Amino acid sequence: MAAAALAVKSLGPCRIDSPLKSLVESRRTTVHYVAEDDRVLFPATVGLVTATGLSPGQLPGFEPAGPRRKIFFEPAKLRVGIVTCGGLCPGSNDVIRGSVMELSVHYGVQKIHGFRNGFQGFIPKYGHDVLDLTPDIVTEIDEGGGTVLGTSRGGQDPGEIVDCLERMNIRILFVIGGDGTLRGAMDIARLIAERGLAIAGVGVPKTIDNDIPYVDQ
DSSP states (O other): OOGGGGOOOOSSOOOEEOTTHHHHHHOOOOTTOOOTTOOEESOOSHHHHHHHTOOGGGSOEEOOOSOOSEESSOGGGOEEEEEEOSSOOTTHHHHHHHHHHIIIIITOOOEEEEESSGGGGGOGGGOOOEEEOOHHHHTTGGGSSSOTTOOOOSOOOHHHHHHHHHHTTOOEEEEEEOHHHHHHHHHHHHHHHHTTOOOEEEEEEOOSSOOOTTTTO
């Protein structure tokens, strides 16, 4: 796999100090944290490394997950969207809750919108309202199954979805779903790039098949 296929695209230079900067700088390096310029190697076994014929320094790798010292968006002025799509899966409410709590409590984001019933929630003709997500609303949703936002399967026009993001001034969209959902998210991301918009897309894999490696990294 080419290294370029594993690169996370950037909207531009990150010049704003993260609200978590002091915590990140004071944190000692552990097995659970890697430096921003480090890589999580893609081949996970000695056999795969040997098969590539490459040295460790040449191996493709993922950008490590975790908070950064500098960020792109100014949290106080940021609007974020969250949507769940596809079949129901244990843990969806946990992802919604964790995202809202992290954004609100740690970063100070004030506007987090939950789009109802999957990608339908972006399309006016379906008539779904938008839920304003706050810590108070999500604090106990992890105790229930399913997703408080509802869900649906595809067939929506990416252009209408991006139109909605523009109208509502959404700058980060979290898409929680499986294969089809994330393919749809990639179509949305391509259209966002074609329009030259400063909107970030975050795909959160959802599956009951335990078939996603590296998620703990």
